Amino acid sequence: MANDASAVFDTLSPAVSKGSLADPFTPPADSALWRKNFLLGAATASYQIEGAVNEDGRLPSIWDTFSAIPGKVLAGDTGAVACDHYHRWEADIEMLASLGLEGYRLSIAWPRVMDAAGVPNRKGLDFYKRLLNRLKEKGITTFVTLYHWDLPQHLEDRGGWLNRDTAYRFADYADLMSRELAGTVDAWATLNEPWCSAYLGYGNGHHAPGLANDRFATQAMHHLLLAHGLAVPVLRANDPASQKGIVANIGRGTPNSDSAADQRAAHLFEVQHNAWILDPLLKGSYPQDLFELWPGTEPLVLDGDMETISAPLDFLGINYYFRTNVASDGAHGFRDVPLEGVERTQMGWEVYPDGLRDLLTGFKKTYHNLPPIYITENGMASDDQVTDGHVDDTQRISFLKRHLAAVDQAIKAGVDIRGYFLWSLMDNFEWAFGYERRFGVVHVDYSTQKRTVKHSAELVAKFLKERKARA
Numbered sequence: 233m234a235n236d237a238s239a240v241f242d243t244l245s246p247a248v249s250k251g252s253l254a255d256p257f258t259p260p261a262d263s264a265l266w267r268k269n270f271l272l273g274a275a276t277a278s279y280q281i282e283g284a285v286n287e288d289g290r291l292p293s294i295w296d297t298f299s300a301i302p303g304k305v306l307a308g309d310t311g312a313v314a315c316d317h318y319h320r321w322e323a324d325i326e327m328l329a330s331l332g333l334e335g336y337r338l339s340i341a342w343p344r345v346m347d348a349a350g351v352p353n354r355k356g357l358d359f360y361k362r363l364l365n366r367l368k369e370k371g372i373t374t375f376v377t378l379y380h381w382d383l384p385q386h387l388e389d390r391g392g393w394l395n396r397d398t399a400y401r402f403a404d405y406a407d408l409m410s411r412e413l414a415g416t417v418d419a420w421a422t423l424n425e426p427w428c429s430a431y432l433g434y435g436n437g438h439h440a441p442g443l444a445n446d447r448f449a450t451q452a453m454h455h456l457l458l459a460h461g462l463a464v465p466v467l468r469a470n471d472p473a474s475q476k477g478i479v480a481n482i483g484r485g486t487p488n489s490d491s492a493a494d495q496r497a498a499h500l501f502e503v504q505h506n507a508w509i510l511d512p513l514l515k516g517s518y519p520q521d522l523f524e525l526w527p528g529t530e531p532l533v534l535d536g537d538m539e540t541i542s543a544p545l546d547f548l549g550i551n552y553y554f555r556t557n558v559a560s561d562g563a564h565g566f567r568d569v570p571l572e573g574v575e576r577t578q579m580g581w582e583v584y585p586d587g588l589r590d591l592l593t594g595f596k597k598t599y600h601n602l603p604p605i606y607i608t609e610n611g612m613a614s615d616d617q618v619t620d621g622h623v624d625d626t627q628r629i630s631f632l633k634r635h636l637a638a639v640d641q642a643i644k645a646g647v648d649i650r651g652y653f654l655w656s657l658m659d660n661f662e663w664a665f666g667y668e669r670r671f672g673v674v675h676v677d678y679s680t681q682k683r684t685v686k687h688s689a690e691l692v693a694k695f696l697k698e699r700k701a702r703a
């Protein structure tokens with residue numbers, strides 16, 4: 233079969249496998265990517281791939297509710313079936329392993345594993361146990377995110393992340409999961425991208441639960457970070473051998489001109505995207521400039537919260553996608569000024585690998601206690617088509633190569649970066665953009681659920697095979 237994952241090593245595009253074309257992916261000989269202990273993997277998230285939303289006692293999440301509201305998600309798509317991974321997980325792990333990927337970052341669906349009273353749901357837990365045991369059997373390093381945005385709806389009904397109690401419910405959930413799964417998880421990430429949960433969920437309403445108020449966003453952020461801080465010691469107690477961390481998305485903001493106002497705007501952009509999360513985690517305080525941008529939005533912080541939030545981490549997960557060019561909005565903040573003539577992806581996001589390097593080297597200067605870093609997501613969407621059993625995702629190959637070069641440059645500049653996860657293993661439910669935006673290195677035909685390995689994944693597999701052979 234032309235492009236079955238299991239046969240991937242035999243199906244490299246003829247020109248590449250014969251070596252008649254320069255391989256457009258393989259990193260240069262001096263790249264840190266050749267180091268065997270630099271982990272290369274792929275990432276997914278529960279709601280984006282699992283489907284089976286009503287099975288085995290899973291409760292509704294805020295994304296079931298949100299995606300059912302007309303107009304919230306492109307084309308009215310929902311995660312009800314997604315990649316049907318809940319039923320196809322075995323073949324999906326075979327595919328991951330056949331590509332030679334060494335790490336897999338997945339997330340657990342909180343509504344699958346416990347009910348409103350905190351009673352464990354055995355069937356849901358068993359799903360993750362089977363999955364993680366199989367990954368261990370395959371020798372794949374497992375990064376497990378506890379919260380990748382699918383909050384149980386019953387918690388949202390009681391205020392969601394605006395309710396401080398949700399942070400304590402999260403710690404209970406972390407307790408259950410780390411007792412049940414200890415030994416099968418190499419690294420726990422408490423939250424995925426609290427910026428998106430707080431700002432897109434409660435600040436501008438583009439994501440579930442769809443509320444739009446800056447004051448809500450700062451309070452939701454505080455409760456999310458508190459949830460993280462409460463969970464870390466629980467994870468440490470129950471599963472001491474694993475690493476504990478959190479995943480933050482970071483954004484590069486560049487000034488549209490040399491004017492002081494535009495420079496300030498770019499600074500505020502990065503405060504809002506990066507320091508809002510990283511300062512509390514690594515410095516134990518919120519950046520005061522945030523409240524210049526959003527006056528009067530200081531969250532309610534109780535005694536001891538900042539100490540809880542800033543407890544040391546074993547690793548920091550970084551997700552990076554693009555930069556934003558900004559100018560002053562003439563008042564407190566910034567406005568986007570999209571650049572003309574730059575390379576963009578299917579999302580309209582600018583391809584800007586230097587942003588990743590510059591942010592990482594900048595963090596090393598700003599945060600003296602910066603933990604070891606894993607790039608927990610990086611990738612791009614393209615309108616990929618299967619032609620004669622092949623997917624030629626040329627732009628993605630070049631995107632990955634350039635971003636991995638940026639990672640290598642940051643490593644050479646002294647940043648401790650230990651691994652990189654492609655977003656994503658396969659095309660999936662891209663939140664408000666539904667299934668139209670394809671981020672996978674494996675193509676999914678949603679009418680048949682057929683997986684087709686894209687050319688990018690073939691080249692990553694080829695590199696990993698070579699690296700292994702040299703070790």
Ligand code: FCB
Nearest residue numbers: 277424425481655662671
């Ligand atoms: C990130 C999310 C991930 C995916 C990528 C494209 O913000 O963590 O789930 O949607 O963007």
